[in-house]
Amino acid sequence: MDKPLELLVSNRDNTETDSHSRTNIIHDAMQITNSILPYPVHALVINSQNQSIDNIEARLDNCLNLSWQSINTLNPFVSHKPNARPFNLILLVLPNEESQAVQALKLAATYHVDIIILGQDTPQSVLRLAFQQGVSDFIPVDGDENVLLQSLDKIAKKLAGKANLAPVLAVVNGKGGSGASFVATSLAVIAARDKGEVALLDTDLLQGTLAHMLGLEPSYFITEAIQELDSLDEVALRGAMTNRGNLHLLAAEPFAVLNAPGHIDLRNTNELLLKCRQYYDQVIIDLSRGPEVWNADMLTNADILLVMQQNVMSIRETRAVVNQLINFMGINKNKIHILVNRYQKTSSGITLKDIKETTGISSLFVVANDFKLSSQCIDLGTPITDVAKREQMLVDFVAVTDYFFPKSSVVNDPKGFWNRLLGK
Numbered sequence: 321m322d323k324p325l326e327l328l329v330s331n332r333d334n335t336e337t338d339s340h341s342r343t344n345i346i347h348d349a350m351q352i353t354n355s356i357l358p359y360p361v362h363a364l365v366i367n368s369q370n371q372s373i374d375n376i377e378a379r380l381d382n383c384l385n386l387s388w389q390s391i392n393t394l395n396p397f398v399s400h401k402p403n404a405r406p407f408n409l410i411l412l413v414l415p416n417e418e419s420q421a422v423q424a425l426k427l428a429a430t431y432h433v434d435i436i437i438l439g440q441d442t443p444q445s446v447l448r449l450a451f452q453q454g455v456s457d458f459i460p461v462d463g464d465e466n467v468l469l470q471s472l473d474k475i476a477k478k479l480a481g482k483a484n485l486a487p488v489l490a491v492v493n494g495k496g497g498s499g500a501s502f503v504a505t506s507l508a509v510i511a512a513r514d515k516g517e518v519a520l521l522d523t524d525l526l527q528g529t530l531a532h533m534l535g536l537e538p539s540y541f542i543t544e545a546i547q548e549l550d551s552l553d554e555v556a557l558r559g560a561m562t563n564r565g566n567l568h569l570l571a572a573e574p575f576a577v578l579n580a581p582g583h584i585d586l587r588n589t590n591e592l593l594l595k596c597r598q599y600y601d602q603v604i605i606d607l608s609r610g611p612e613v614w615n616a617d618m619l620t621n622a623d624i625l626l627v628m629q630q631n632v633m634s635i636r637e638t639r640a641v642v643n644q645l646i647n648f649m650g651i652n653k654n655k656i657h658i659l660v661n662r663y664q665k666t667s668s669g670i671t672l673k674d675i676k677e678t679t680g681i682s683s684l685f686v687v688a689n690d691f692k693l694s695s696q697c698i699d700l701g702t703p704i705t706d707v708a709k710r711e712q713m714l715v716d717f718v719a720v721t722d723y724f725f726p727k728s729s730v731v732n733d734p735k736g737f738w739n740r741l742l743g744k
Contacts, residue, residue, distance in 0.1 A: 355469050356620045356650050357385040359480035360594050362406070364431070365390035367413040368424055373461055376411075376438060379468055384620050384650070386472065387591065394420075394427050409475055410435045413461075414442060414450060421446045425453045434475050485597040486519075488621055489724050490605045494628035494638030499661040500608035502698060503627050503687070503717075505533045508604045509703040510721045512567035516601035519561070520569045523589065523615065524608050528572030531562065535701035538562040538571035543580065545570060546588050554599050564703075568600065586614035593618055602725050611644055619649065623724060624656050626681075630663060630670050639679045656681055659720065662689040685720050688712035 363386065367373060370392055380388050388411070410428045414437045415421050428435045435455040439447070440462065447458060457471045491504035501524065508520040522530040522542060531538050540560045545552060552560070561568035570592075577584055596603045605622065607615055624645065628638040638658065645651040658679060660672070663686035676682055690713040697704050708714035 355383045355473075357383060357472060357476040359385070359476040359483060360590065360617075360621065361386045361409050361472065361476050361479065362591075363388040363409040363411050364407040365411045365413070366394075366424065366428060367392055368394045368420070369413065369415050371413050371440065371461070373413060373438065375465075376461060376468065379465055380411075383469070383472065385476070385590075385617050387587075394423050406433075407431055408433050408479055409472075412437045412455075414439045414446065416440075416442055416446060418443075418446055418449065421449060425450060425455075428455075429453065434478070436471055436475070485594075486600050486603050487725065488593065488597065488603045488605065488618075488623065489625060490607045490619055490622035491625045491627060492610055492641070493608045494626040494641050494658070495634040496609075496637075498627045498629050498634060499694075500627040501529050501606050502533065502694060503625070503659060503661060504604055504606040504608070505530055506697070506704045506717045507721050507724075508567055508569075509534070509564075509705045510717055511602050511604070511725050512565055513705055514718075514721070515725045515727065517566050518568065519596040519600040519603045520567060521593070521596065521603065521605045522570065522572040523618075524606055525572050525577045525586075526575065526609070528574045528576070530569060530606055531571040532701050533698060534564055534567070534569060534703055536562045536564060536569060536571070538569065538573075540571075541573040541576060542570045542589075542592070543573060543576040543584055545592055546584060546586065549588055549591055549595075552592075552595065554595075557595055557599060570596075587617070589614065590617035590621070593621065597621075610641060611649060616649055619645070619651060622655070624651065625685075625720075625724075626656065626658050627661050628658060628675075629661055630668050630675075632670070635670070635675060635678050642679050642681060653681070654683075657683040657685065659685045659687060661687050662691075662694075663687060664689050685716070685723070687716040687720070 363380070365373075365377075365388055367390060380386060410431055410433055412424055412428045412435055415424055416439070436457045436459060437450050437455050438459050438461050440460065442458070450458065456475065459468050459471060489507070491500045491507070493500040504520065508518050512518040520530065522528055524530075525543065540562070545557070545560055558568070560570065562571055563569075577586070593603065593605070605618060607618070611619060626638055626641060628634040642656060645656060646653055658675065658681050660675065672684055672686070676684055690711055693704070693708055693711055693713055696702060696707055704714055704717065
């Protein structure tokens, strides 16, 4: 058992400098092509003159945690279409003719959000007028890419400072079959029992097992919510959930994407996540299938718990996932945590120190191996809080829940629609 493990860490000292250099190059390239904003930004691009801004649009497309739409009119009746997720940034392509610039600025001001103006050879008189109207920044259309990214980052940090969003935990398999869905379900029922209102999102769009594990029969599914985002306000979202006390599940229907009559834009799942963060105290996501193109934005907004087991293959694959998250997706290493599922001290000769050193992740949790208890929960669809009392597995899950959702993270002011309406 020692030799295979040694393969994972051998020649580490000899190759550390070269590996570090390659990692820096990869990381720098990733930062340019996939910048990550610290808060979700939903931008409206107003380009009434139909100017060519292909380079700007490409930069926006490569920016994680940012979504955008565009219009080519200054007609307020056309531009203010109903949208369940309001824009929190306007990118205004400013006309060079003064009267048109005034009209464009007036339209942008009606959204009551930050405005970044984009211009090409913009006259000083028009720029002066724009800044008198209180715009946040001016970016040349053909300017340095980093200038736009820095401006977007500044706006995102400003929005984050004003926000009151629930913490998010994404539970991901380091190796397939390690138990991420069971872990996500167990953490959710414990958090709902002890911590407040919890939203649990099942994004395993192939199998969708969380409803069975909780003994629930959902009538509405996450793929439907993704397609109905524009009409999904707080009341509708709460009505879409399948509830079990303080636990609110948005279930996945098996093979829903495969059997869908039309295309489902899974990138919109991040917008659904944002809605859940506004209305619940904690959000837990079952992302057991791992990083994919459509869930990259979700991972940037979450603490990530990689579930693995105590064997060489699991360590090898978990290390590969860590590498993908850090070096290719730009995830902060401090937001990545490991949970060793079915842990036994004398199981295989692989220690927790081995796992930390090999994966490079120091934040590590364990859940004791209790095959009888876990089988009872999974096979019978019974949550762990209903059948366990003092078992070590339950104790371990409670410790993990306390770490990610401490009692101080539960907001005292109720987030519910009726409580806000009645001023409670």
